[in-house]
Each structure stands twice: as C-alpha cells, then as structure tokens.
Amino acid sequence: xxxxxxxxxxxxxxxxxxxxxxxxxxxxxxxxxxxxxxxxxxxxxxxxxxxxxxxxxxxxxxxxxxxxxxxxxxxxxxxxxxxxxxxxxxxxxxxxxxxxxxxxxxxxxxxxxxxxxxxxxxxxxxxxxxxxxxxxxxxxxxxxxxxxxxxxxxxxxxxxxxxxxxxxxxxxxxxxxxxxxxxxxxxxxxx
Numbered sequence: 487x488x489x490x491x492x493x494x495x496x497x498x499x500x501x502x503x504x505x506x507x508x509x510x511x512x513x514x515x516x517x518x519x520x521x522x523x524x525x526x527x528x529x530x531x532x533x534x535x536x537x538x539x540x541x542x543x544x545x546x547x548x549x550x551x552x553x554x555x556x557x558x559x560x561x562x563x564x565x566x567x568x569x570x571x572x573x574x575x576x577x578x579x580x581x582x583x584x585x586x587x588x589x590x591x592x593x594x595x596x597x598x599x600x601x602x603x604x605x606x607x608x609x610x611x612x613x614x615x616x617x618x619x620x621x622x623x624x625x626x627x628x629x630x631x632x633x634x635x636x637x638x639x640x641x642x643x644x645x646x647x648x649x650x651x652x653x654x655x656x657x658x659x660x661x662x663x664x665x666x667x668x669x670x671x672x673x674x675x676x677x
C-alpha cells in the first residue's frame with residue numbers, strides 16, 4: 487500500500503477471509519513497527535517515507551548489521567556454513583533474473599547473516615529494521631535502482647564470513663548498508 491493511504495479493515499477482512507481480531511492485532515504490530523499510524527476517529531494510515539527516516543534507519547542498520555557480520559564470521563556453525571555457501575553459489579551463478587527475485591535473495595542473505603551471528607536479540611532487532619528497509623526498496627523497485635550490483639556485493643561478505651575474517655565481513659556489510667542508503671536517497675530525491 488502506498489504511503490499515506492487508508493488501511494480499510496473491512497476490505498482486509500474480506501480479502502484475507504479472517505476476522506476483526508487478527509486484523510486489529512496485525513495493525514497494532516504494524517503500528518509498533520512504524521509502518522502504519524492509527525489516528526483516533528479518523529482511521530489507520532500507511533506511514534509516509536522520507537529521507538530523514540532513511541537516514542535514521544541507516545544509522546542503526548550500519549552499526550548493527552556490521553556487528554552481525556562480524557559475529558557471524560566469528561561464530562559460524564556448520565549449518566550456517568552450508569547455508570552461506572549455498573547463497574554464495576546462487577550469487578556466483580548469476581543470482582536472480584528480476585528485481586523482485588533479487589530483493590528476495592538479498593533478504594535471504596541478510597537473514598542468514600543474522601542467524602549466523604547467534605544472538606537472538608540482535609536478530610530480532612535486525613528483522614525489524616530489515617522490514618523498514620524493505621518498505622523503502624518496494625517504493626523504488628520499479629525505478630532505476632542498482633539492485634543487481636547491491637546484491638552482488640554480498641559475495642565478498644559471504645566469502646569473508648566463510649573464511650572467518652570478521653574485520654572484512656564487518657567492513658563489507660558497512661559498505662553495503664551505506665550504499666543502500668545512497669541509492670535509495672538518489673531515487674527519492676529524483677522523484
């Protein structure tokens with residue numbers, strides 16, 4: 487749903503074929519994640535996206551994601567190693583063919599790094615910020631975004647994690663997250 491649009495509970499109940507309570511619970515969770523805003527006696531609205539939000543999200547992500555990459559390299563377990571190698575193989579084979587597939591691949595990579603960090607509190611926090619970042623990507627996905635290059639950057643990150651090179655993994659993730667912000671900022675300014 488585009489920013490500023492009204493969230494119609496009745497339409498959601500009908501489309502999803504679920505009751506009022508699950509819809510309200512979902513909207514409350516979305517409000518906690520700053521994805522919707524409920525205004526008494528007016529309704530629920532999809533929150534706006536702006537460059538200030540992008541900068542604030544990036545301030546958090548650049549620190550936490552880089553730390554997660556460092557921890558993943560330091561704590562990599564055999565199951566993580568297999569998952570990371572599989573993602574690296576996908577990247578080296580060309581990744582994905584369209585923007586939506588690339589976004590899904592990017593999500594899989596980030597989430598694998600979160601799990602490999604072996605810190606559930608960090609993982610939960612990063613999931614929240616990933617959702618906010620995904621919202622930004624979906625706003626610009628059909629525009630000229632260098633998503634293929636952004637996803638390809640992950641190959642260096644994954645190799646660093648597999649090698650146990652915590653500093654290189656951390657630096658790679660930091661560059662990736664700041665590059666994400668620059669690209670989204672460029673597209674938002676051009677709109």
